[in-house]
Amino acid sequence: MIPSKQDILNAYNCVKPFVHRTPVLSSSAINELAGTSILFKCENFQKMGAFKMRGAVNAIQNLSEIQKEKGVVTHSSGNFGQAVALASNELGIKAYVVMPENAPSVKKEAVLGYGAEVIFCESTLKAREATSKKIVQEKGATFLHPSNNLDVILGNATATLELLEEYPTLDVVLTPVGGGGLIAGTALSAYYFGKNCKTIGGEPSNVNDAFRSLKSGVIETNETSNTIADGLRTNLGDINFPIIQKLLKEIICVEELEIVEAMKLIWERMKIMVEPSSAVPLAAVLQQKEKLKGQKIGIILSGGNVDVKNLPF
């Protein structure tokens, strides 16, 4: 049983007052290179700089009043920590964000700046999970998973809902694949609101657990987290995987150099900042341009939180 069209519309009602309706941009130079027409949904311009705001708002809005009183907890050194911090702030609830001690100070400051309480722990998944669990037990806070949570997935779906409202005849929507929360939401919206609109994922070859999971039919893991696309190092989960299995057409794997090249293209040609993860779908389109020729393509630019002092080019 996958979520219904109405579930996404309900999520949109929850999310809409708290997020930007992000613009859709295109680049004739990139279209020429790709031999097709690409519309970029600019979630890098979203509040806190990434689509994650949508999922965080929806998940928090759908808590019970008692849960809201006790607050929420997540562990993340990336965009979801910031999203939970900002969404909680705007919705007036308490947020605990568990972060590794060695997280970049710019990320610590962002989460603190949005008013969350930051709890530091060792830089292992085990330590993060244990610390989060302790806060759940001690404070009664509700744990929010960044990608394997149905309300997060439904919130994420609203980016593609907006894109298809404006461009209803897209043939394909592409997103990066990390923990599976964005691609699952996207696939739902493409299925319900598109006209025969396919969803395709882009995934770094180095961490292509989703690509392998789709083939094997069980959730596979990554042996390394060695990719520049720092938002895509995570694994699929048991809530998003069934949706992905049912609705996703294909995952295209891309190499690190292809990601950097696509990121540079977006920066230089579109004059907008995207993080490496956001460049993965364009890298996929450029790799498979013969196959995608002439299709009307939508790409979700997932986020723009990148350290300008540490660029890959």
Added chain:
Amino acid sequence: MIPSKQDILNAYNCVKPFVHRTPVLSSSAINELAGTSILFKCENFQKMGAFKMRGAVNAIQNLSEIQKEKGVVTHSSGNFGQAVALASNELGIKAYVVMPENAPSVKKEAVLGYGAEVIFCESTLKAREATSKKIVQEKGATFLHPSNNLDVILGNATATLELLEEYPTLDVVLTPVGGGGLIAGTALSAYYFGKNCKTIGGEPSNVNDAFRSLKSGVIETNETSNTIADGLRTNLGDINFPIIQKLLKEIICVEELEIVEAMKLIWERMKIMVEPSSAVPLAAVLQQKEKLKGQKIGIILSGGNVDVKNLPF
């Protein structure tokens, strides 16, 4: 005698089919910092990456048929060279761009990529002018000055025309001041299409010839070109200076560090790429925020052509 409202409307008719209507963006984080509301007209998203496309198209469109047959020439290592190259290409005329031998290869390639003929010369203003003159004499091409040309000024004015069409109640429009072509066009549009809309210039203190010229009443020159805002190292001219004298309210001078800080703010908060020159007006607003408090401000983000391998932060 300054140009008329109708002159700008005529320019807009010439320019419109060949330029993007660029989006207007805002940032709540920057508004909060500035204590006011700022609308950014994103000419960094313009074709070839800068407002200069508008002036180049208008100047070329207003040539006689005989002039068009012989082509145009300009000397520029910056955005105007690219603008003349691209505009000429789109309008089907020949363009010669004189560039210093030591111009960055990325700029040479851009001009060549737009189909212009590049003529290299020594890296002095004298050599550039002599080389341009030679082409005028030998080829019969028409020389286009980047800023001291009435049709260029009128073309540039169309950015603010578009901004005021969408936001007619702006109190102030700010632009960077370099050769004076953008600020003169902006002041004209603010005067004719605004409702008591003032124009204010932002200029690097290191090259503040316009600031000093406004005070003294004669065109002053710079003793140095030492500013990070590489688009603003040029001097006013006898065509734009009278317009500036008549219509400009004020020029605010900003320091190099203020420019870098404002540029970083735009990059990090708005997730868009602007060149250092474009950050000068925001630097001016932040410096004078007490005075500008509560005003509805428009800023022309003049361009986004920056070498991502060589950032000031």
